[in-house]
Amino acid sequence: MRIYIGPDSATKRQFIFEQMNRGGEVTVITPEQSTLAYESQMIRMLDLPGMIDVQVTSLSHIRNTLSRDIFTPEQEAIGEIGKKMLYRDILDELGPRLRIFRNIDQPGFYEELEATIDRLMRDGVGSEVFSELLEEQSPDSLVYQKLADLQLIYQRFDERMTGEYFDLEQSLALFEREGHRFRLFSPEEVWLVDFKHFDDASLRMLRKISAHTKRVCIALAYEADKPWIYQVTSDTLGLLVDTFSAEVIEIKTDDTSIRRLAEGLVALDPSPIEAPLRVFAAEDVYEEVEFIGLDILQKLRLDETLRLEDIRLIAADLESYEFTIKSVFSQLGLPVFSDDRKSIVRNRIIKSILALMNIYLAGYRREDVISFLKGYLSESDWDDLDRWENYVIERGINFKRFREPMADEAMEALRQRFLGPVLSGESFYKQRRTIGAFCDGLRELLILLQYPERIEQTVKIYEERGETEEMLIITQVWNSLIDALSQLKKVAGHKEVSFRQYKRLFDSAIKDLNVGIIPPVEGRITLATLHRSTHAPCRVLYFCGMAEGVVPRDYLDTGLLKHKEKYRIKEFGYRYFDTPEFNENLDVLDQFIALSMVEDELIFTYAGGNYTSETMTPSLYINRGLGISGAEVERGLQRHYQEHPDTAFRYAVEAIREGRRELIHQLSDHELHLIEQALINPVITPPVDRRGKKVSASASRLERFRRCPYSYFVRYDLKPVIRREFRVEAFDIGDLYHLLIQQALEAYHEKRLMRQSIPAFIDRLMDTVLSMEQYERFSHTAASRYFIERAKRVATFVIGVLIDQIERSEFVPTYFEKTIQVGLDKFDLRGKIDRIDVKDNRFTVIDYKTGSKTFDLNSIYQGIDLQLTLYADAFKAEQAMEPAGLFYFNIKDPILDEAKDRDKELRLSGIKAGDISGLETTEGPSFYPSEHISDEMMEKLTKRVRRLSQSYVDRIEAGDIAIRPIRMNYLACDYCDFGAICRFDRLRQGFSEEMIEKLKKDDIYERLMEEETE
Ligand code: SF4
Structure with a gap:
């Protein structure tokens, strides 16, 4: 046995690859997660067309092949x-x-x-x-x-x-006994690379391999003079030498400044080193990733010899960074390959299968239905799905209503197309009692729903688009799923479970399954993690997300075995490796290897805030790196934005908006001027010509215009379709109250309703209302039913109060939901008055409100609140009567408000006018407000409101769509849905709010008296 020591470097790897590739059969054994990456590296570094005599494998793969494929029947693995x-x-x-x-x-x-x-x-x-x-x-x-x-x-x-x-022990014993007979490894030459230590199982296999192979070579990262880095491999080397009497050969590699820097980062007392290190501090993760992408573009532009595969990107916390890196890099046109295994549960096919099972389990819950369809349908159906989703959300369609026909024909056709197969597959979980039966059922269901065909189609689409990574992944995902079903059945098929228990088992079984593919040899930047990836030589390395607690990572004492217990196991004399100390040493070595294989430049980056807006502290390696190398921290994208037109444009907008006087590259003077104009004068000409059209207005339309002309423009000219989610809370409960109150008071007025029978009347009425199509869905959920009960209680109480009020007044409720229509010059006013009470030639206007709106004289004077005054004016013109008062009545919950002063709370808010005799008898607390103005003052107020309304109509016609929200004790934007469209920004030049003066009532009357009578 030969052990090649020395730092893991490009030189050493080149040497080793050349040794392996001298001709003759060679087996290369790597840790399980490294086989694919290693094969790809070897092909690249030796510029090979492929691997012929060299077989790259892992110890567990060798063992499994022997145990499962050669000796043991399939069902026992x-x-x-x-x-x-x-x-x-x-x-x-x-x-x-x-x-x-x-x-x-x-x-x-x-x-x-x-x-x-x-x-x-x-x-x-x-x-x-x-x-x-x-x-x-x-x-x-x-x-x-x-x-x-x-x-x-x-x-x-x-x-x-x-x-x-077949367990680990048996498979090891089998390998020790029979392993040499089946050419699982080359009898000529075996290499073990990328190992840092050998656990007991690996060591046993190594003994066997060594006994039956002419030459065993091990490449070990180790340098005798740096014990603080090579603690782990130092122990390994000692063990191998003692066990195998191995020959140790040192491969010398020239020292580089980057390697010395990597060494200094983990040394106790590092000396200064002039090394090519840069450090970038971003405000957030997005800026951090954008910097990396732009920096890469800059490098590629300035250095023609640099290729994408020469660049690596390491994210210590890959899970958090991967999505942002992929989306930013795709915008910048940079291909990136993530050298990590992907969990299959994130795949949309798997998500759809999980949602499908939930559909049967929870009875067609809307989230499950939509989630299933999003994964199941092909891209050509997505527009239809979008419309259908809007429809079901708006109609509050949920649970069993997915099984019923939909009123709209087109939507019903989509329902049948989308859900037909799901409905026909319902029997899959019925009559099944064991895990095995459920596994079979699920497999049948997936075939019924034509999943295999869909996978095939998707693979073709990816292939046509050249998205090889996605194509390979989806195939593996499907195979893993099918394998998972076999395993479940094999191990626990006989066990009796409910469908719910089966679903839990299935979730848990596939949760940790992941897939990986061979990294492409060229044309991609590699994205890797610090701890799980195989590190490879590269020219430029970006190390992102360098935050405290992430690099170096914290070893939390949260496992089933505590740190203390792990150390005790080691003290008992076992070769047990899972201690915090061992893991920390391993991390140090991993980091050192990753950094020291960089040839040209190292770039450390970190963000001040993460995705959840937490403030992040930079890793201690950032400070050490800065201290050792003397590098300065870079911030901002000033030197990078011009690398891509999109970032250049965004940078220019930002700079002009903040009034920064700097030279902006990439954009012409004309383009900069246009941006400046758009920012300074955001008011643009309306795209609709309203001239010559008679404006059909309601008070609420004009009020919207007053609150912000742009909001009117969006609502009535652009007419965006707002996805309305049907929920009882979101429903305008005011409609329901209006209906109940109106019908009850009409019945009372016609003597069909006695006071004592109000509750029974409301009960009956509510039943009738709920059977109407538009209200029927209210009884679907427990929350809705609670809401209905509450509405009945409130309506019963409120109607009682209103009857009290009516009985103490000589004004008789005469008009309910009275339609008003007034034709003025270029201006049609339409609307409804909830109630008009009449006595002789005087009337009062009453509007029921469910919100907290109350009468505010200043809002009327300022032309913000028009409704009561305009409608009273229209009724006056129609009936030749005089108003005796304008009032709001707030519908309140008597229980919620019981702690308050009930009488005060239930009083009408508003203003009385002129002759009010008979408005109310003197007994008991008053229902009416105390404010009382003369007919003359009412007339002046009305005229002002009319004049202001006409002025709004003129401005609407003239095309005023200014972004100018009003501010009183609130900002109009606080109650507006269109912020994302108008992009109103108080700090931006050219945007302003209209401050509304707060006037006291005496000032208002004084001003009204001063106004000229028309
Ligand atoms: S968000 Fe504000 S500025 Fe924008 S349209 Fe609405 S009210 Fe106007």
């Missing part, structure tokens, strides 16, 4: 899913004997359990270790109970594996 199932089965079986882990179903528990026992097994630590640990604990303690449980589980797992399946 067990994979990851099978093991997980076995643990569940064992915990069920041990149930009453367990003290801590009985009936446990926490997320991640089985994964943790499997990892803990698997680690012990691979390191050759048997279940007897728990006896030693237990001796040190008090039998009453929780720790004792936990360890005792773990011991029981481990023992039982061992027994079950030995009795029923």
Whole structure:
């Protein structure tokens, strides 16, 4: 055996690859996760057309091939899913004997359990270790109970594996006995690369390989003079030399400044080094990734010899960064390959299958139906799906209503097309009782729904688009799923479960399944993680997300075995590796290797805030790097934005908006001028010509215009379709109250309703209302039903109050929901008045409100609140009567408001006018407000409102669409849905709010008196 030591470098790898490729059959063994990357690296570095005599494999692959494919019938092999199932089965079986882990179903528990026992097994630590640990604990303690449980589980797992399946020990024993007979590795030459340590299982295999191979070579990253970096491999080297009497050969590599820097980062007392290190501090993750992408573009532009495959990107927390990196790089046109295995549950096909099972389980819940269709339908159906989704959301269609025909013909056709197969596959879970039967059923269902054909189509689409990575992944995902079903059936097929339990098992079984593909040899930037990836030589390395707690990572003491217990296992004399100290040493070595293989430049980046807006502290390696190399922190994209037209444009907008006086590259003077004009004068000409058209207006339309002309423009000219989600809370409950109150008061007015029968009347009325099509869906959910009960209670109470008010007044409710229509010059006013009470030639206007709106004289004076005044004016013109008052009545919940002053709360808000005799008798507390103005003042107020309304109409016609929200005690934008369209920004030049003066009522009257009478 030969061991090649020396730093892991491009020189060393080149040397090793050349040794392997001298001709003759060679087996290269790498850790499981490195085989694909290693093969790709070798092809690239030696510029090979492919691998012919060199076979790259892993120890576990060799073992599995022998155990599963050669010796053991297929049904007895067990994979990851099978093991997980076995643990569940064992915990069920041990149930009453367990003290801590009985009936446990926490997320991640089985994964943790499997990892803990698997680690012990691979390191050759048997279940007897728990006896030693237990001796040190008090039998009453929780720790004792936990360890005792773990011991029981481990023992039982061992027994079950030995009795029923091929376990690690058996496969090792088989390999030791028979491994040499089946050419699983070359008898001429075997290389072991990328290993940093060998666990017990690997060591046993290595002994066997060594005994039957002419030459075994091991490449080990190790330098004797840097013990603080090579702690892990130093122990490994000692062990190999002692065990195999190996010859150690040192491969010298020239030192580089980057390697010295990488060394300095983890050294106790590093010396200054002039190294090509840059550090970029971003405000957030997006800016950080954008910087990296633009910096790459800049480098590629300036250095023609640099190729994409010369660049690597490491993200310590790949899970958080991957999405942003992929989307930003795709915008910048940079191809990137993620050298990581992908969890299959993130795949849309798998998501759709999980949603499909949920549909049957939860009875067609809307989220499940939509989620299923999004994964199941092909891209050509997405527009239809979008419209259909809007329809079902707007109509509140949920649960069993997906089984019923839809009123709209086109939507019904889509329902049948989308859900037909799902409905016909419903029987899949019925009449099934065992895991095996459910597995068979699910397989049949997927065939019925033509999943295999869909996968084939999708593969073709990816192929046509040249999206090879996606194409390979989707095929693997499907194969993994089918394998998962076989494993489930194999290990626990006989077990009786409900459909719900089966779904849980299935979720848990596939949760950790992931797929990986061979990294492309060229034409891509590689995105890798620090800890799981195989590091490779490159010219430029970006190391992003360098935050405290991430690099170096924190080792939290949260596992099933605590740190203290792990150290004790080691102290008992086992070669047990899973200690925080070992993992930390391994991380140091991984990081050193990743950085030291960089030839040209290292760039560290970090963001001040993460995705959840938490403030992030830079990693200690950032400060060390700066200290050692003397590099300065770079910030902002000033030197980079011009690398891409999109970023250049955004940069220019930002700079002009903030008034920064700097030279902007990439954009012409004319383009800059246009941006400036757009920012300074955001008011643009309306795209619609309203001139010559008679404006059909309601008070609420004019009020919207007053609050913000742009909001009017969006609402009535652009007419965006707002996706309205049907929920009782979101429904305008005011409509329902209006209907109940109107009908009850009409019945009372016509003497069909007595006070004592109000509750029964409301009950009957509500039943009738709920049977109407537009209200019927209110009775679908428990929340809706609660809402209905509450509405009945409120309506009963409020109607009682209103009858009190009517009985104490000589004004008689005469008009309900009275339609008003007034034709003025270029202006038609339409609307409805909830109630008009009449006495002789005087009338009062009453409007019911469900919100908190109350009468505000200043809002009327300022032309913001027009409704009551305009409608009273129209009624006056129609009936030749005089108004005696304008009032709002707020519909309130008597229970919610019981703590308040009830009478005060239920009083009408508004203003009385002129002769009000008979408005109310003097007994009891008053229902009416105290404010009382003369007919003359009412006339002046009305005229002002009319004049203002006409002015709005003129401005609407003239095309005023200014973005100018009003501000009183609120900002109009606070109640507007169109912020994303207008992009109103108070800080931006050219945008302003209209401040509304707050006037006291006496000032208002004074001003009204001063206004000229028309
Ligand atoms: S968000 Fe504000 S500025 Fe924009 S349209 Fe609405 S009210 Fe006007």
